[in-house]
Amino acid sequence: MNTKILKTLEFQKIKSLVESLTVTAAGAEEARELTPIHHEEKMSRWLLETEDGQKIVRLRGGMPVPKLENIRPHMRRLEIGASLNGLEIAQVGRVLQTTTEVKRFFEELKELEVSFHYLYEWAEKLITLPTVNQKIRQSVDEDGRVTDEASSTLKGIRTQIRRTEQDVRSQLDGLVRGKHAKYLSDAIVTMRNERYVIPVKQEYRGVFGGVVHDQSASGQTLFIEPKQVVELNNRLRQYQISERQEVERILAELSNELAPYEKEIIQNAFVLGRLDFIQAKALLAKQMHASIPKISAKNEISLHEARHPLIDPEIVVANDIFLGKDYKAIVITGPNTGGKTITLKTLGLLQLMAQSGLGIPAGEESSVAIFNEIFADIGDEQSIEQSLSTFSSHMTNIVTILDSMDENSLLLFDELGAGTDPQEGAALAISILDAVGAKGAYVMATTHYPELKVYGYNRVGTINASMEFDVETLRPTYRLLIGVPGRSNAFEISKRLGLDTTIIQEASQIIDGESQDLNEMIADLENRRKMTETEYLEVRHFVEEAQTLHRDLKEMYQLFFEEREKELTKAKKQANQLVSEAEVEAEKIIKDIRKMQQASGQAGGIKEHQLIEAKAQLSGLHQEEQLQKNKILQKAKQQKTLKVGDEVLVQTYGQRGTLIKKMKNQIWQVQLGILKMNIPESDMTPVAPEKEPVTPYKVAAIKRQKSTNVSMQLDLRGKRYEEALAEVDQYLDAAQLSNYGQVTIVHGKGTGALREGITQFLKGHRGVDSFEFAPANQGGNGATIVHLK
Structure with missing residues (x-):
């Protein structure tokens, strides 16, 4: 590109x-x-x-x-x-x-x-x-x-350094706070040349002995290493050299x-x-608020509600832009400041973004083409250095574009043919568009020339477009209207601004009749477009209502079907129950008759086959429930299939229980608390197992331990933010149970996010009395010392 x-x-x-x-x-x-x-x-x-x-x-x-x-x-x-x-x-x-x-x-x-x-x-x-x-x-x-954990040698050296530093500071603290404090410029311990020193007034330099390492700008204060700590400082220096050598060895390793x-x-x-x-x-x-566009197999651009990505989303106007299907050329006409140039740039920039793998600020169903090159002639190309006029610069650029384009190129021309005589400029613009069309390239061009409005009607594969202008408010709406050419609104605007109607009428008579007819035709097209848009909105409203009614009717029909099946099944069950009861009664009666017949021994009694036939007729009264035809009932029946170990709700007692074993005739033995009871399957409803309550931290388990192995230090380096906070909470609870008065939390320095999060957490923890960052030799603000209640 x-x-x-x-x-x-x-x-x-x-x-x-x-x-x-x-x-x-x-x-x-x-x-x-x-x-x-x-x-x-x-x-x-x-x-x-x-x-x-x-x-x-x-x-x-x-x-x-x-x-x-x-x-x-x-x-x-x-x-x-x-x-x-x-x-x-x-x-x-x-x-x-x-x-x-x-x-x-x-x-x-x-x-x-x-x-x-x-x-x-x-x-x-x-x-x-x-x-x-x-x-x-x-x-x-x-x-x-x-870190100290890098090697045992380094850890030992640093332990010696801390002890020696403590000895040096202890010696010097005794000097600055004791009877010798009057010889000092200030009661502090400081460092010069990596050795601990004290500031001594110049006139008392001989009181402490030792080595002078520095003096103040005025010369009134000398920074002296007292003789009492020279040996300790020498030892400290040796440890520091050993530390540096060990660190270099570790880094090399x-x-x-x-x-x-x-x-x-x-x-x-x-x-x-x-x-x-x-x-x-x-x-x-x-x-x-961008979407991922589709790539058109036919190299067609279809941008729905396209927005320029560099304009404030609160004010940008979305437009539909289509190119390549019914037409490969769009000619946009209309007044200045109407948004023509922004529309050109929106098309070009969204196409560049899509061909770079970026989402584009347009609707979900948008699609883009693939262009080998995108060319543009936009803006004032006047060059003082080359002594070229605006027209000459535009023509130079257009010549280069026409020589480089092919059928897979997108051309964007702003104010095509401008900067010269209007008649000649319009003719050149038409010829350039014809040359682009002959090559088969895609083009979007803006212009003021009325001749190009007619061109959009007469050329195959070309369509007119315009930027809408609201004559009532005298402001552009920045809406792209494809299919409607722009028209001059000078007379309407002048009339609304108060220009004498006589002057406007004379101007109307002066204007070329063909231009007047064209403007009238455009006005008629705009009126038709608005009428069509209104009708479209009405039809869309009715279509949405019809879709809503159809959806509701479909849902109600499904509900009716389900209820009908449910009631029908219920009725069949009741009928079957009545028949079953009748069968039992009939069987009893038949048994009684058979006994009486056998007891009487009469030959002319009731025949056995007649009894069997009567019983078969009673059994035939059963109704098939046809569960296999009702998917909802089938699913419910499958869900109700019970097995050992399932949890159920016993309706009669309102209690949850666990199935132990199946007895006979749909009877189950159920464990209800400490009781085992035989319950019919019809009185049970399967339920999901209750989740065990999750205890975030096993405090009770810690309490039961006879001795804890809780460390005095918690290292959180490398941990995620949420994981680290959860670990701190659990660690502090365990430390309190171990009767620790003070612990250290190592969180590292890094970006500071973890350190800040732990600080905020400690402020609100009920078991924390106070906390502060560790001393410089113990990690500084990379570690926090916590005092527990």
Whole structure:
């Protein structure tokens, strides 16, 4: 795609919006390099990736991708055998940790059977390195500081440093607060040249002995290391050197462990950047209320309620734009400031966005074409340097466009043929449009020339359009009216503004008769359009009413059918019950008759086959309930099929119970609390098992323990926000049960979000008495010391 169209339509602003929504260096780079393409398969993939991103944002709010720096320079340094510093290793570790989290994130979605077009494919390319990742997390903080857990040697050295520092400060505190305080400029302990010193007045420099490391600007204060702490400071300095050497050794060791996985780490960073870029496109679509357009197989543009993406959504006017099906050329006429140029730019910019895989601010059913090139001649092209007039600059640009276009090009001409004699300009505009039509290219052009209004009627594949103007309010509505050419509203506007009607009548007589007829024809077309629009709205209203009535009638019919079947089944059951009762009575009577017959021994008595026939006739009175024809009753019957272990509600007692075993004749043995009872199946209703109450934290279990193994320190580094807060709550409860007075929560520095969240949580916790950040030598604001009640 030519660079001039990207500049003319301000595509760079769209790219900047995408870049602002990325959080990784790789994602931002992809946004900066975004360019429209005309490869259909690749364009379709990009659009479907954006659609996947929209689903992620809608379901989960986004992917767990944090801010990631560019680690490619770090990997190049590893490639040549160099060691990384703590911050660089922390940045690589952040990539590895994010890889693990994103991989787990997509595995969870896959278990939930959430479908995507391409995101699972990207997730499969992520390679987790759990051993290296764990080693880095254990050894280096997010800000690059090597932790005490990196090695036992480092931990021992730092323990010695803290003890020695405490001894030095204790010695110096005794000096600044004791009888020697009068010799000091200020009762403080400070540092110079990485050694602890005290500020001594210049005239008392000999009181403390030791070494002078610095003096104030006035020379009145000397910063002296008293002789009492020289040896301690020397020892402290030696420990600090040992610490630095051990840190360098650890960083070199970590660098060596990362080096073999250079390609895997770079690939992970690239994939995370791609996922971040896809998410940024989805977030931009959400901000713009955009949709993913379809790609037209016939290369037709159909934009419903299209809006310019760089205009305030509160004021932008949506328009329907169609091009390529019934016509390949649209000629828009109408007054200035009516929105013609914005309509051109909207069409071009939305097409560029779609061919870049971005959602477009248009209706859901919108479709776009694929153009090899989009050309535009928009705005004032006057060039002082080249001594070209506006007309000459436009013609130079148009010549280049006509030489470069093909049948798969979209041309946007603003004020075609303007800047010269109106008659000649109109003729040139018509010829240019004919040349474009002969090539088969797509074109949208704006003009003031009335001759082009007639052109739109006479040329096949060309249609007139205009921007609506409200004569009543004397304001444009910015609505695009396809099929209706624009007309001059000068007479109407002048009349409403108070111009003498005589002058207007004389002007009407002066105007060319053909132009007057054209204006009258356009006015008639506008009136017809408004009438048609009104009728359409009325018909649409009646259609919606009819659809509503049809839907209600369909629902009522279904309800009637279900109720009829229900009542019919109920009646058959009652009839069958009566027949069953009659059968029992009849059987009893028949038995009595048979006994009497046998007792009497009379030969002329009732025959046996007659008794059997009478019984068969009674049985024939049973009605078939035909459950198989009623899907609703069939489903209910299936749902009511009971089995051992099911939970049921016993209607008679209003109690829940569990089925133990089936007896006979639809009788079940049911466990009701501590009782076992025989209950008929008709008196039971299946119910869902009651969920056990979830106890967030097993406080009771902790209380029952004879001795707890609760640590005095809780490390939350690397944890998610919600997971960390839940762990803090449980940890504080356990610490209180263990009668701890003080504990330490290590949350790291990072972005500060976790630290702020924990601070707010501690403020509202009932068991917290007070809390403060740890001293500088114990982690500073990367850890919080909590005092418990």
